[in-house]
Amino acid sequence: MLIQLILALFSILLLAIFIVLGVLYLLESFYYQGNNRTVYMGSNVHEQAGILEEIISKYIGKDTSAYHLVEPGAGMGYVARFLGRRFSWKSVQAIEIRPLVMMAAKLTHYIQGNRPIITWVRGDIFGHSYPKPALIYCYLSDQVLNQLYAEGALEGALVICLTFAIQNQKPVFEKKLASWQGVIRVYDFRKSIGKKP
Numbered sequence: 001m002l003i004q005l006i007l008a009l010f011s012i013l014l015l016a017i018f019i020v021l022g023v024l025y026l027l028e029s030f031y032y033q034g035n036n037r038t039v040y041m042g043s044n045v046h047e048q049a050g051i052l053e054e055i056i057s058k059y060i061g062k063d064t065s066a067y068h069l070v071e072p073g074a075g076m077g078y079v080a081r082f083l084g085r086r087f088s089w090k091s092v093q094a095i096e097i098r099p100l101v102m103m104a105a106k107l108t109h110y111i112q113g114n115r116p117i118i119t120w121v122r123g124d125i126f127g128h129s130y131p132k133p134a135l136i137y138c139y140l141s142d143q144v145l146n147q148l149y150a151e152g153a154l155e156g157a158l159v160i161c162l163t164f165a166i167q168n169q170k171p172v173f174e175k176k177l178a179s180w181q182g183v184i185r186v187y188d189f190r191k192s193i194g195k196k197p
């Protein structure tokens, strides 16, 4: 009887935590929805792994250690984690505006083994100082992506964009994906700061 009561209380507690987190997540989503900021889904890293490796080997080469890796709008930071593990970088930065999402990203990161060193930046991708040279991975809405480009944040970087495109810029690489995430494009803005490293 006592065990059943404890189990029932425990289930109610779990349900309450689940509901509170769900409500907070929804409130956070509504709060940050302004300016078309939010695309809710994350990248399908499994599908993209081979393509990302192909892009890096083609446009950076075997030695990636001179490059910073930046994921603006990192969400759960899946891509930063995957590429951080797979290659060696000068630094890895994951920037995310939503506090709850960032907390969840950090939590999943710290409970995992074999974790790369990532600098988690909780804040806006606009007005951020982007290190150079960098590989910048973007899965951001058209509007956010183009605003980032207009701000000059992508200058001097090799930029990988999932699904969305930078207006009036010609990608150096484009590949269709089998999934609904559509297409991966690569833009090479490294020339804009002179030479490629």
Ligand SMILES: C[S@@+](CC[C@H](N)C(=O)[O-])C[C@H]1O[C@@H](n2cnc3c(N)ncnc32)[C@H](O)[C@@H]1O
Pocket (backbone or CB within 6 Å): 032, 037, 038, 039, 040, 041, 042, 043, 044, 071, 072, 073, 074, 075, 076, 077, 078, 079, 095, 096, 097, 098, 101, 123, 124, 125, 126, 138, 139, 140, 144
């Ligand atoms: C589509 S998700 C991509 C997540 C991750 N990059 C991936 O590929 O799995 C876009 C993320 O960008 C974040 N975001 C959108 N605008 C932002 C901004 N101005 N500053 C920081 N993060 C932003 C959103 O909160 C969301 O988590």
